[in-house]
Amino acid sequence: MIYSTELIKGTLKTIVLKMLSDNKKMYGYEITQHVKEVTKDKILISEGALYPTLHALESEGLLKTETEYIGKRVRKYYTLSPTGKSKAKEKMNELTDFINTLTFLLDIKHA
Amino acid sequence: MIYSTELIKGTLKTIVLKMLSDNKKMYGYEITQHVKEVTKDKILISEGALYPTLHALESEGLLKTETEYIGKRVRKYYTLSPTGKSKAKEKMNELTDFINTLTFLLDIKHA
DNA sequence: TGGGTATACATCTGATTCTTATGTATCTTC
């Protein structure tokens, strides 16, 4: 099952914040791979979507970065700021509530 | 709880198809009101979003219309075409699967 | 040693989708 792309829209920020919430410290590529693995290739985050989102969250003050060098290769680690932590909880509550509402509206049976 | 608007994006077509699937015959305004009621004002479909979507689904051959007059006022009823019926099932399966995947990824507890 | 694949960052164009605003008109209720 490949999800039509418009479905994933709107959930990316929440996914990113939740990943950082659970794992403390991650870099961009790691997030895409982690999501890909956990969802068994069902949710594939494109880089063209991820990086602008990370930059946006950073400029909103929700994320902080530290650059690390692995050999000569740059790696940018992201962590949640205090504001980011509360925003992550807020966004998760919202998404959870939304999913419950949708589930009820559409009479979806739980897996 | 008011959902940030981007969350609802991508689900509108599926919601419309499901509503018609359950209720056989509905007109636009009725869909907005039904969704509003069932979700207790949590999902509010704007007319600027709904009507273009209905027109698009119709031009894709998924919906058929019959116009009815209530006094002098026009009312456009929509029903699913055979193609629309199978598309509705398909879209519902996709959304259900997506919700299950998201629920697992984000470790959401069922309501 | 060269080629393919993976890692890792980034930006840009265009497509899609929705919000908000606007418009028209009728009906109901007070």
Add this chain to the structure above:
DNA sequence: GAAGATACATAAGAATCAGATGTATACCCA
């Protein structure tokens, strides 16, 4: 007769993402 509800519709602009493209390093293996 005015407000609010019913009922359709379109249009401009914002937001977000897919897909393409670009750069560069690292690893594997034939």
